[in-house]
Amino acid sequence: MRNTYTLPVDAVLLLGPTGAGKSPLGDALEQRGLLGRKCRHLDFGAELRSAVSGGKGSAAYSPEELDFIHGVLERGLLLENEHFPLAKKIRSVRQDEERIFTSVGFQPVFVRPGD
Numbered sequence: 001m002r003n004t005y006t007l008p009v010d011a012v013l014l015l016g017p018t019g020a021g022k023s024p025l026g027d028a029l030e031q032r033g034l035l036g037r038k039c040r041h042l043d044f045g046a047e048l049r050s051a052v053s054g055g056k057g058s059a060a061y062s063p064e065e066l067d068f069i070h071g072v073l074e075r076g077l078l079l080e081n082e083h084f085p086l087a088k089k090i091r092s093v094r095q096d097e098e099r100i101f102t103s104v105g106f107q108p109v110f111v112r113p114g115d
Contacts, residue, residue: 012039018076047090048073057093065089 012034014022026041033039051058052070061069065086072079079087 018045042091042094044087044090045073047094051090051093060089060093 012029014026016022023043023046026043029039030041047057048069050056051061052066052073058066068083068086071077
């Protein structure tokens with residue numbers, strides 16, 4: 001008999017310092033799923049790196065946004081509350097390209113801290 005589990009949430013946020021293994025874990029969860037559920041992995045850092053390297057979706061950003069993203073990556077900074085529109089845009093560019101969230105049957109809610 002196989003045990004099954006139910007997750008009470010539709011999203012998991014992996015937090016940790018650079019090099020902690022968030023990306024490989026997210027990739028593994030996307031490949032294998034989690035407790036019988038499909039997973040999709042949005043690697044925010046990879047999206048930032050892709051934007052500044054001219055990868056998929058980079059045309060969606062203004063030169064000023066790309067300069068800012070480059071500085072974030074160069075200094076290892078986090079996006080603060082005042083940069084919420086850019087964070088939302090980064091997520092939206094990826095979502096528009098691959099429709100990653102709707103393909104697994106749920107629509108994420110992107111909430112600004114304090115709302």
